[in-house]
Amino acid sequence: KNQVEQSPQSLIILEGKNCTLQCNYTVSPFSNLRWYKQDTGRGPVSLTIMTFSENTKSNGRYTATLDADTKQSSLHITASQLSDSASYICVVSADFEVDSSYKLIFGSGTRLLVRP
Amino acid sequence: DTGVSQDPRHKITKRGQNVTFRCDPISEHNRLYWYRQTLGQGPEFLTYFQNEAQLEKSRLLSDRFSAERPKGSFSTLEIQRTEQGDSAMYLCASKWTGSSEAFFGQGTRLTVV
Numbered sequence A: 001k002n003q004v005e006q007s008p009q010s011l012i013i014l015e016g017k018n019c020t021l022q023c024n025y026t027v028s029p030f031s032n033l034r035w036y037k038q039d040t041g042r043g044p045v046s047l048t049i050m051t052f053s054e055n056t057k058s059n060g061r062y063t064a065t066l067d068a069d070t071k072q073s074s075l076h077i078t079a080s081q082l083s084d085s086a087s088y089i090c091v092v093s094a095d096f097e098v099d100s101s102y103k104l105i106f107g108s109g110t111r112l113l114v115r116p
Numbered sequence B: 001d002t003g004v005s006q007d008p009r010h011k012i013t014k015r016g017q018n019v020t021f022r023c024d025p026i027s028e029h030n031r032l033y034w035y036r037q038t039l040g041q042g043p044e045f046l047t048y049f050q051n052e053a054q055l056e057k058s059r060l061l062s063d064r065f066s067a068e069r070p071k072g073s074f075s076t077l078e079i080q081r082t083e084q085g086d087s088a089m090y091l092c093a094s095k096w097t098g099s100s101e102a103f104f105g106q107g108t109r110l111t112v113v
Helices: none
Strands: A003-007 A010-014 A019-026 A030-038 A045-051 A056-059 A062-067 A072-077 A086-096 A101-106 A110-115 B005-007 B010-013 B019-024 B031-037 B044-050 B053-057 B065-068 B075-079 B088-095 B108-112
Touching (some): A003 A101, A019 A110, A045 A062, B019 B108, B031 B075
Antiparallel strands (some): A030 A086, A056 A062, B065 B075
């Protein structure tokens, strides 16, 4: 069964601190993995997208890693800011060439709260 | 604004009423997706279109739900005889076939009372 699991479910950190969010997946065939940031009451916004051959990708203070062998990804946030408070969702894409369907399989997200 | 737009942003309805949501994708995107998201959960796939053709429907999409994309541009999602369990955020996303990037709208939050 295609699944994406994230940990922790929620996290509270102090402003300025770093944190790392985890994502484990069992999705086949794997196409790519993205991290989205979702503010409360809004749609998800893409932070990074990584294909099978990419190990690390950065977007400002966000750095995502991917280990395709162990099927694990992490999102590291450096020098957190109050505006980083949001849900962070790991999404794995499964491309089924046979019927050309394209599915995004979502994790439940990690809710991050950054406190002053 | 050239992103994905959804209307309305919020909808409160009484149980048993019908509701319709609209999604306007990014203009050159031929694929359009509908997702449902309940509080504290990630979005769940409902259905997707390639141009005007509805290619897949999730088992979550009961017969009270219907989606259309008549001209391959905007899409509507209708829920008939709403139930309290339908309360959720309904998200629309669009992409171009050749791209791996999907863009989401702001969502429509439905509350059934």
